[in-house]
Amino acid sequence: MKSVILALPGNEQLAAGLAAKLQAEVGRMTVRRFPDGESYVRIETPVDGRNVVLACGLHNPDSKIPALLFAASTARELGAARVGLVAPYLAYMRQDKRFNEGESITSVHFAKLISRYIDWLIAVDPHLHRRTSLDDIYSVPSIVVHAAPLLAQWIRANVDSPVLIGPDSESEQWVSEVASGANAPWLVLEKIRRGDRDVSVSIPDTAALRGRTPVLVDDIISTARTMMAASRHLSGLGIAQPVCVGVHAVFAGDAHAELLAAGAGRIVTANTIPHPSNAIDVTPVIADALSGPRTPFSTGNG
Numbered sequence: 281m282k283s284v285i286l287a288l289p290g291n292e293q294l295a296a297g298l299a300a301k302l303q304a305e306v307g308r309m310t311v312r313r314f315p316d317g318e319s320y321v322r323i324e325t326p327v328d329g330r331n332v333v334l335a336c337g338l339h340n341p342d343s344k345i346p347a348l349l350f351a352a353s354t355a356r357e358l359g360a361a362r363v364g365l366v367a368p369y370l371a372y373m374r375q376d377k378r379f380n381e382g383e384s385i386t387s388v389h390f391a392k393l394i395s396r397y398i399d400w401l402i403a404v405d406p407h408l409h410r411r412t413s414l415d416d417i418y419s420v421p422s423i424v425v426h427a428a429p430l431l432a433q434w435i436r437a438n439v440d441s442p443v444l445i446g447p448d449s450e451s452e453q454w455v456s457e458v459a460s461g462a463n464a465p466w467l468v469l470e471k472i473r474r475g476d477r478d479v480s481v482s483i484p485d486t487a488a489l490r491g492r493t494p495v496l497v498d499d500i501i502s503t504a505r506t507m508m509a510a511s512r513h514l515s516g517l518g519i520a521q522p523v524c525v526g527v528h529a530v531f532a533g534d535a536h537a538e539l540l541a542a543g544a545g546r547i548v549t550a551n552t553i554p555h556p557s558n559a560i561d562v563t564p565v566i567a568d569a570l571s572g573p574r575t576p577f578s579t580g581n582g
Contacts, residue, residue, distance in 0.1 A: 284327050286355070288336040288348055290554065294368065295335040297563035302571055304333070311347045321350040328359030333366055333570070334398070339530060339553045341371035352397040362399045366570070368552035368562060369528050370403035376410045391417035402569055404552045404562050405499050405527050409450070423569045427527045427550050428454065430560050432461025434548065435495055439523055443492040445469060447506045455497050464495075469510055486517060494522040501526040501549065504535040508542035521545030529555035 284307040287295035299306045307325035314320055332355045336348050348365075355363045372390035375383070391414075394401070401422040406414060414422040435442050435458070444466040446455030452468050459466035470482045494514055496507050507524050514522050522544055529536075529549035536557065539547060551558040 281330055283331040283333060284325055284360075285333045285335055286323065286325075286351060288334065288344060288351065291335040291337055293554075294337070294366070294551075294563060294566075295333075297561075298333070298335065298366065298567055298570065301564065301567035307332075309351065311351070319347045319350060321347055321354055323351065323354050323358060326358075327355050329361055332360040332363045334363065335366050337369045337553060338367050338371035339369045339528075349393075349397050363397070364400040364402070365394070365398045366402045366566060368404045368550075368566065370401075370406040370414075373407035373411075374409070387411075388417050392419070395419040402566060404550070404566070407500060425562065425565050425569050427552075427560070427562055427565070428457045429461050430550065430562065430565065431497065431525055431527070432458045434560050435462040435464065435523075435525065438548075439493050439495055441492045442495045442523075443467070443488055444495050444497050445510065445522075447496070447498050447510075451498065454499065458497055465492075469506070482513065489514075489517065489519050493520045496522050496524045496544075498526045500528045500530055501535070501539075501547075502530040503532050504539045507544065508539055511539065511543035515543040523548065525549070527552060529553045529557055531555065531557075 283304040285295045285299050285304050286307045286309045289311050295306050298304065307323065309324060310322040312320050334348065334351055336344060338344060352363050372386045375386040378385055395418050398420055400420050401414065401418060402425060404425045405427050406424060411417065414424060442462060442464045444455055444459040444462065444464050446452060446466065446468040449468055455466050455468060465488055467488055496510055498507065501507065511522050524539060524544045524547045527550045530553065536547065547557045548559045549555060549557045550560040550562050552562055
């Protein structure tokens with residue numbers, strides 16, 4: 281019996297891509313709002329005895345979480361054998377520490393909430409800043425899919441003589457991995473952050489940029505302030521316009537337009553969050569994670 285992939289609104293393309301690669305069925309599900317704003321969920325495809333995959337990227341999460349939890353609970357009530365979540369972008373990972381007295385450590389509370397409703401989880405490069413793995417906070421089996429090889433492949437195919445630039449010292453391991461796959465040199469910025477929207481940077485080794493195309497690489501492009509500061513700095517050096525490459529295209533407010541205005545020659549992201557800058561498809565590596573021999577769950581036939 282084929283597994284069923286159910287797409288929450290906005291995730292139809294992800295569900296179709298996964299179903300095609302996994303020989304699974306794209307299920308029918310209606311999600312809408314009542315006039316008072318409450319969520320309505322109806323699963324129309326039979327799921328009794330079947331594995332169910334919920335496809336739901338969790339950018340702008342507060343508008344999506346009720347429907348996601350209702351869909352997971354309903355699938356269980358209707359007899360699903362297992363219910364898993366594919367969240368290319370996993371929300372509520374940044375607040376992983378109590379910085380000020382009384383703050384909620386929302387990453388922990390969100391993980392506990394989601395873990396009550398699903399049997400497994402797949403995410404692409406979640407923000408594991410102070411965590412070693414998702415297992416630190418999620419109580420269900422999880423797999424983290426890494427986009428670094430895909431970013432490296434895109435850079436290798438589309439950028440002449442690249443030099444990769446990471447946003448700060450914490451990105452060193454990640455940027456070096458992408459650079460290795462792209463067969464390119466790399467360096468990291470020296471950054472001073474005075475606030476979410478007040479960042480200055482310097483390039484520690486400008487000699488490494490000569491004759492090369494700078495490629496600014498980050499996992500999450502949110503306010504894009506660091507990339508903007510770096511782009512302006514690079515523009516003053518009289519070298520090629522930088523290419524900005526990221527995994528998660530959050531682009532808060534007008535960040536995308538402001539980054540272009542700051543001097544970015546091209547902005548490219550993975551499709552973990554739908555955005556016009558998407559040029560790197562993570563669907564195949566998510567499908568590989570779902571069907572791999574060591575995965576703790578089955579989503580193909582069976």
